[in-house]
Amino acid sequence: MYNILVCDDDKEIVKAIEIYLNKEGYNVIKAFDGEEALKVLKNNTIHLIILDIMMPKKDGIETLNEIRKDKSIPVIMLSAKSEDEDKINGLNLGADDYITKPFNPLELIARVNSGIRRYTKLGNFETNENKNVFKTGELIIDDNLKTVKVDEQEVKLTPTEYNILKFLTKNKGKVYSIEQIYENVWEDEAYAAENIIAVHIRHIREKIEINPKEPKYLKVIWGIGYKIENLD
Amino acid sequence: MYNILVCDDDKEIVKAIEIYLNKEGYNVIKAFDGEEALKVLKNNTIHLIILDIMMPKKDGIETLNEIRKDKSIPVIMLSAKSEDEDKINGLNLGADDYITKPFNPLELIARVNSGIRRYTKLGNFETNENKNVFKTGELIIDDNLKTVKVDEQEVKLTPTEYNILKFLTKNKGKVYSIEQIYENVWEDEAYAAENIIAVHIRHIREKIEINPKEPKYLKVIWGIGYKIENLD
DNA sequence: TAAATATATTAATAATATCTTAATAATTTC
DNA sequence: GAAATTATTAAGATATTATTAATATATTTA
Numbered sequence: 001m002y003n004i005l006v007c008d009d010d011k012e013i014v015k016a017i018e019i020y021l022n023k024e025g026y027n028v029i030k031a032f033d034g035e036e037a038l039k040v041l042k043n044n045t046i047h048l049i050i051l052d053i054m055m056p057k058k059d060g061i062e063t064l065n066e067i068r069k070d071k072s073i074p075v076i077m078l079s080a081k082s083e084d085e086d087k088i089n090g091l092n093l094g095a096d097d098y099i100t101k102p103f104n105p106l107e108l109i110a111r112v113n114s115g116i117r118r119y120t121k122l123g124n125f126e127t128n129e130n131k132n133v134f135k136t137g138e139l140i141i142d143d144n145l146k147t148v149k150v151d152e153q154e155v156k157l158t159p160t161e162y163n164i165l166k167f168l169t170k171n172k173g174k175v176y177s178i179e180q181i182y183e184n185v186w187e188d189e190a191y192a193a194e195n196i197i198a199v200h201i202r203h204i205r206e207k208i209e210i211n212p213k214e215p216k217y218l219k220v221i222w223g224i225g226y227k228i229e230n231l232d
Numbered sequence: 233m234y235n236i237l238v239c240d241d242d243k244e245i246v247k248a249i250e251i252y253l254n255k256e257g258y259n260v261i262k263a264f265d266g267e268e269a270l271k272v273l274k275n276n277t278i279h280l281i282i283l284d285i286m287m288p289k290k291d292g293i294e295t296l297n298e299i300r301k302d303k304s305i306p307v308i309m310l311s312a313k314s315e316d317e318d319k320i321n322g323l324n325l326g327a328d329d330y331i332t333k334p335f336n337p338l339e340l341i342a343r344v345n346s347g348i349r350r351y352t353k354l355g356n357f358e359t360n361e362n363k364n365v366f367k368t369g370e371l372i373i374d375d376n377l378k379t380v381k382v383d384e385q386e387v388k389l390t391p392t393e394y395n396i397l398k399f400l401t402k403n404k405g406k407v408y409s410i411e412q413i414y415e416n417v418w419e420d421e422a423y424a425a426e427n428i429i430a431v432h433i434r435h436i437r438e439k440i441e442i443n444p445k446e447p448k449y450l451k452v453i454w455g456i457g458y459k460i461e462n463l464d
Numbered sequence: 465t466a467a468a469t470a471t472a473t474t475a476a477t478a479a480t481a482t483c484t485t486a487a488t489a490a491t492t493t494c
Numbered sequence: 495g496a497a498a499t500t501a502t503t504a505a506g507a508t509a510t511t512a513t514t515a516a517t518a519t520a521t522t523t524a
Binding site for chain 2: 020022023024105106109173174175221222223224227
């Protein structure tokens with residue numbers, strides 16, 4: 001029996017979801033705002049969360065960030081169709097999936113099944129060894145040991161450099177704007193971040209690249225941002 | 233192994249369906265009236281139901297209503313051709329699909345496969361990774377990664393080129409005037425945009441087309457505008 | 465705690481990529 | 495073939511990122 005936490009300030013929607021999920025054999029635990037959801041999470045074994053974005057007290061995005069600080073269970077975000085999809089995407093919120101309202105019940109169920117399947121199988125049993133190890137090509141970041149290696153050689157980064165590199169490597173392949181990098185690494189509003197990031201990027205390149213002028217790992221996507229190349 | 237409940241009072245038809253579905257690797261459980269079907273459902277894990285409408289004791293529609301009270305598995309209704317299709321449709325019975333008798337075995341199998349896929353996997357629904365990927369023929373734009381590939385080969389576009397190509401590919405097949413392209417990509421009034429667009433179009437063609445003089449993807453519709461050919 | 469050291473930010477400027485403009489050529493359509 | 499439309503080319507303008515060095519802030523160590 002799997003427990004699914006459904007959190008939305010619209011009680012009708014929560015009720016409807018509960019009915020669909022009960023039919024599927026899932027047990028539903030309800031919450032109506034982010035704070036309540038976090039409480040439920042603390043006191044119950046939850047296998048999957050369905051989380052509305054627009055909510056009072058603590059919205060879905062804040063709540064998700066809190067959850068992600070110490071949990072990796074699957075989260076499906078709910079959003080009204082009107083909310084700009086690009087926006088949701090840009091948030092880069094660490095959700096596993098999202099559905100726009102109004103949703104198709106079969107789709108909801110399919111996504112829940114898929115999330116549960118992913119979570120219960122392999123995925124969750126990542127070994128301690130590689131849990132916090134991020135790599136691309138010959139660049140390896142071990143977040144347990146806080147070490148960075150390039151071609152087997154350890155490289156010393158400052159905390160900020162390390163955090164930027166970890167963030168980008170964790171999400172290798174994806175391009176992040178200067179603002180997104182700043183906000184993710186500093187956990188603060190980005191203001192006049194261009195230069196700050198540029199300087200750090202240069203320092204990182206000096207340390208991890210053979211030829212910083214022609215970076216192999218840390219690439220600029222002109223007009224958009226930076227990314228760590230996915231070489232695996 | 234998926235279990236499919238087939239319910240029809242015509243034993244010949246049930247037998248025939250069983251043969252078809254067995255060949256496809258499905259396990260068939262049989263019932264010959266609505267009440268029997270409900271009993272079977274109670275005692276077995278059923279993944280899909282094929283249900284005849286005209287049956288003794290409890291007809292298909294009543295049975296379906298019962299089923300829908302506590303289950304949301306896919307149901308394919310069977311009906312004789314004589315029964316008015318519109319009527320069946322209008323019943324709005326919460327069936328996922330229906331087939332008229334006499335049916336084409338290939339169609340039956342296709343619908344069963346599709347039902348199973350939709351129910352168990354994400355099958356027809358867009359997966360998260362798919363959500364922002366636009367393609368036509370061998371041209372693939374991944375807006376998550378901001379990459380463009382032609383024939384598996386990555387191609388580098390400037391931001392403006394990328395935005396134009398994304399806009400047209402997202403709406404492949406449709407023709408957009410120079411003004412429309414400008415307004416959509418620049419999010420500004422188009423003024424003297426002809427030349428600007430023309431130059432960008434040329435650059436894009438140079439990058440994505442084998443022979444820019446005879447473009448395969450980015451075509452001009454003389455006097456109207458440009459489009460990305462729909463090759464799928 | 466004060467000095468030493470390491471790290472982060474700011475400022476100024478350079479380098480480079482990209483966009484737009486202009487002038488002209490090539491096509492298409494009637 | 496003429497008018498309208500699109501294509502091409504190259505150069506000047508603009509925007510974005512890179513670099514360097516100096517200053518500020520934080521952390522460590524004596």
